[in-house]
Amino acid sequence: MIQGKEDKISLLLVDDHPMVQGGLLACFSYYDDIEVLGVSNDGETALAKAIELKPDVILMDVSMPSMNGIDATEIITEQLPDTKVLIFSMHDSAEFVRSAIQAGASGYVLKDTSSEEVYYAIKAVAKGNTHFSSSIAKTLIENPAKLENDKLTTREQVILSLVAQGLSSKEIARELNISFRTVDAHRRNIKSKLNIDCLVDLVRYAINHGLIEE
Amino acid sequence: MIQGKEDKISLLLVDDHPMVQGGLLACFSYYDDIEVLGVSNDGETALAKAIELKPDVILMDVSMPSMNGIDATEIITEQLPDTKVLIFSMHDSAEFVRSAIQAGASGYVLKDTSSEEVYYAIKAVAKGNTHFSSSIAKTLIENPAKLENDKLTTREQVILSLVAQGLSSKEIARELNISFRTVDAHRRNIKSKLNIDCLVDLVRYAINHGLIEE
DNA sequence: AATCACCTAGGTATAAATACCTAGTTAGCT
DNA sequence: AGCTAACTAGGTATTTATACCTAGGTGATT
Structure with a gap:
């Protein structure tokens, strides 16, 4: 299935650091199949904007004021089953990632990820697939889930x-x-x-x- | 003293997150009195690039692989007394900031700082002044240095x-x-x-x- | 030579944590 | 009705942490 320009992926960015927002915006301006609908600085407003804008994908930071990204993800994926959440975090512990998956996240990329991989991950989760940074996948395998x-x-x-x-x-x-x-x-x-x-x-x-x- | 376009501030960016790099580059492309000479992903290469490029100002992240920003700052400010280091970090503890100052940093801005303030801070340290995010300054006052x-x-x-x-x-x-x-x-x-x-x-x-x- | 900071080491006593037991109550599920 | 998980509570003994005390040796500084 080839995705034409007419079915752009709509995206909501959630990160409390202006420079990360700027980097993401600059990045996605290069891709004409991704449309950034909005930007939020914290979990609370992310929640409101998600419900208002109903984006295809939310790129979600975790450490934020007001409400963290995991909690926001839990609420959003419950209320908007068609919206996929891709976690964008610097935390790389297995249990952290598992709690994100538990909350309904479709993927998890680390902050040291290149713009190309972030783009690829967004495309993947938009299609209903999952995407995890390779080091994350390795961590998950090396640290099996608790009973x-x-x-x-x-x-x-x-x-x-x-x-x-x-x-x-x-x-x-x-x-x-x-x-x-x-x-x-x-x-x-x-x-x-x-x-x-x-x-x-x-x-x-x-x-x-x-x-x-x- | 009005600074003309002919004396641009030369800048070295040090941060291991591609999206932060992207955001900073996008930000500084708007200001014609700042020229980004290069970008480093960790403390080690930052050290090498600083010596090679001798920038006026280095915008330095702290948490990085290979060598952290504080240690890199200590070496750089010792070897390049004309290069000012502005710390760009998410850590906001008073002692963390003090260790940065001790290492020779001229200022400290938090990652949730707006691009305008980062720009202003760079101008300030380039002139030989200091600049600290207001919440950092408050933290420093509220947590007096240990005896x-x-x-x-x-x-x-x-x-x-x-x-x-x-x-x-x-x-x-x-x-x-x-x-x-x-x-x-x-x-x-x-x-x-x-x-x-x-x-x-x-x-x-x-x-x-x-x-x-x- | 004297001072001082630091690392060292011991005595004695109390408080807290830990290990290893048992066992009652309650809420939820089959 | 019976089973289970979770929360509850107690006994006893040992180890560890903590408080409060003293004090010798050493290297740097004055």
Whole structure:
């Protein structure tokens, strides 16, 4: 199937850095089969613009004020099933990418990607395919997904978040109105699930997975 | 003093993201008093190009492969005293900015800065002035510099790094062939200097200050 | 020679984390 | 009704971290 000029791909750009916006705009001005409908600086306005403009593809940054790209992706793909989201991020951890896929993203390209590959990725997701940077694909293969049983429950995430904020088990117990024994049990389960055996690695896990503000 | 077109500001761009490069190039193509001499993708090549091209100003990203922007800035400002370095980063912590200033940077603008302000900042540092994003200036004021006595010694940085990698005091003692009492004493001194009173905050400090790989 | 910062090391005591147990309650699902 | 996951809570023992104390050795500086 050859795509003619008459069926351009409509695109919404979401990134909070003016220079990245500028680079993307400059890039896509070279391709006559891509039409940039708009640009957003954060997740909130991206959401509004997506619903208003109904673009074929959204190129979505992740780290942004107001609402991050993953959360925005989740809402957008739910409300606009025909709009494909391509994540454009500097984060390259396997679980980060998996949470993006979980949120409904059709692809994931890193910020150090060339303009040609970004263009190619947009074409791919517009056609209903997926596209991942080669290093991302490699990371996904090298870091197999966790078993369902090893995912943290909501309560465990709360506990881990508080732990990583520097609260002791007693303080957490007071905060949540439960026994410090319970907090202790949660900590044990969390470490067991994540295969982590010291507090320090727990903190690093929490930071790397966005459970707390750095 | 009015600057005519005949004394253009020569510029070297250093950033590892093609889209940022593109945005900067597109931006500066609008200003006829700025001439971009070249673009580098990392600190190492930036160093070589700086020496080769001797630009008036270098717009320098920080997070890059091969050599980070702060280290590159330190070497460049030492070897090329007439070349001004303007840091262009997404990191906005006071100590990060201070280490950039310490390395010889003439200014610091954040990645969410508009193209107009980046242009203005380049003009400022080219004239020998400094320029800092307003939020950076605010951060610097709100977070006064640490006293000389509160800076970590080399040994303390080593200890902190090992602590933040998850080693216990005993393990660190074994690693460094010293008594765990000594490690303990260092830990106490570190926490005292940094005004930190729990392990978790120590780990967060280490991560936020680049003492360990995330 | 004296001072000072730094690294070193030990004693003693308490608080916190961790390991290894058990077990009740509740909500949801089959 | 029975099963399961998740949250809850306790006992006991050990290890680790932390607080507060002292103090010797060394190298640089004055």
